[in-house]
């Protein structure tokens with residue numbers, strides 16, 4: 001990997017309000033080239049607003065941001081050339097096959113060898129077997145993977161993934177995680193948003209926690225863990241066995257409520273506990 005530790009994304013004191021509502025209250029962040037950065041926060045934290053500003057879909061009220069070295073305010077066209085954006089809802093065409101979707105996108109982006117690029121991406125995202133099936137028959141995870149594959153056409157150096165796994169089942173989430181890991185392995189810079197700590201933990205080199213329009217913590221997973229007070233005792237909750245459950249029922253109801261229970265058997269079950 002050619003990590004020059006140049007900045008792929010930077011934001012400084014970014015503010016954005018919608019009417020009276022302050023969505024971003026001074027956001028600072030930097031993302032090094034070729035790394036995965038997770039913006040973690042609950043619904044309404046301002047994650048999509050950050051992504052929209054960085055992808056030039058929204059203008060800031062104050063502050064500055066650059067993507068791939070271009071200022072989003074003064075060079076929006078250069079920023080758009082440098083990025084792809086995949087939203088929470090897959091933008092694939094259900095009527096077309098996976099391969100047709102990729103070829104369509106390749107033609108829209110005027111990339112040469114659309115068929116070859118489509119086949120390479122299908123292989124990279126484990127969609128070769130489903131390539132000639134209509135997307136309507138795909139699982140949620142397959143659609144999202146196809147969506148991510150489409151976003152790679154033209155090799156944008158920076159990719160924004162806004163809640164890439166929201167709404168997916170556990171298997172679909174793992175598939176998409178693998179696709180995102182694969183992306184970063186090829187040197188693409190990824191900024192993803194998520195509501196899930198485990199997703200950030202799985203994928204991200206650095207994690208920023210966005211809360212009410214401010215970044216309240218920012219660092220590697222190890223750094224963030226150090227912010228927590230050290231755990232002194234680890235309490236592991238033991239799942240009861242069927243026998244435990246049985247004994248608890250027998251012990252609780254005992255001889256009183258169960259006429260079939262003999263006087264001799266109840267004390268025995270208590271002794272065994």
Ligand SMILES: Nc1ncnc2c1ncn2[C@@H]1O[C@H](COP(=O)(O)OP(=O)(O)O)[C@@H](O)[C@H]1O
Nearest residue numbers: 018021023041042043044045046047048049050
């Ligand atoms: N176009 C808009 N008009 C008014 N309020 C908005 C608009 N977009 C976002 N907001 C508000 O800004 C806040 C942040 O929204 P958003 O960035 O979508 O959060 P997230 O993606 O973290 O769920 C929310 O309170 C949301 O309701």
Ligand SMILES: [Mg+2]
Nearest residue numbers: 047048049162
């Ligand atoms: Mg959002």
